[in-house]
Amino acid sequence: MLSQQRQKLILDYLRTHKTAQVQQLSDILGISLSTVRRDLSDMEEIGSLRRVHGGAMLVQVVPESPILQRSDEYIEEKQRIGQAAAQMVNDGETIIITGGTTAEMMLPYLAEKSNLTVVTNALNIAWKLAQHTQINVVVLGGYLRHSEYTLLGHLTIEALKDIHVSKIFHGIYGLDSEGGLFGTYIQEVQTDRVIINAAEQLIILADSSKFGRTGAVRLVPIEQVSTLITDNAAPIDEIAVLREKGITVLLV
Secondary structure, three states, X not given: OOHHHHHHHHHHHHHHHOEEEHHHHHHHHOOXXXXXXXHHHHHHHOOXXXXXXXXXXXXXXXXXXXXHHHOOOOHHHHHHHXXXXXXXXXXXXXXXXXXXXXXXXXXXXXXXXXXXXXXXOEHHHHHHHOOOOOOEEEEOOOEEEOOOOEEEXXXXXXXXXXXXXXXXXXXXXXXXXXOEEEEOOHHHHHHHHHHHOOEEEEEEEOOHHHEOOOOOEXXXXXXXXXXXXXXXXXXXXXXXXXXXXXXXXXXX
């Protein structure tokens, strides 16, 4: 049986039963335990399921709402996260700020910075920064994702080849202490990965609702994160695992 056929059967089983043990799948499919584990690992890599002790569970993917619909969610938490993120920015730095409602909350707190340059692929970020004439703004070109006001694709990636910055402040759809950082829009993955790798430090801005949420694609392993800024309702066990992995976690 081909791997694609096996993985489809595994996914069909999970859709019905929500969870499955490795031994169960081995018996049902008539394949070895090592083959089951390899299939589960491959499926977790693309976000189809989540590995748990002894088996796997189905990933429940919630479609991401457009940015305007999310702007009123977790406002106080996002404001605190934005303020804490801005405090990590030094005078004279060049940074990247990507799209999203949490990253946007940084902007009012950057007004007092001097000789600051912000690189962004988000039209909402560029528009808000236009009010602060003392901040240098570099807007990356590309194809417009209307619902997010973000620019992506070949033109964005080409522009990034000439840019290397100290820090990137990046909002995220979902994260998991073992699975990594997740997104939902497959066409955006390549652009996001190039943007993330253009900076020395990856700083993730995520309110507590983002924990345990997985999407259609995994962007990068969690170990690539330098700092996570979240609110104090974030799950304690997840925070402990992240800190054990050497990630700085700021609770605000």
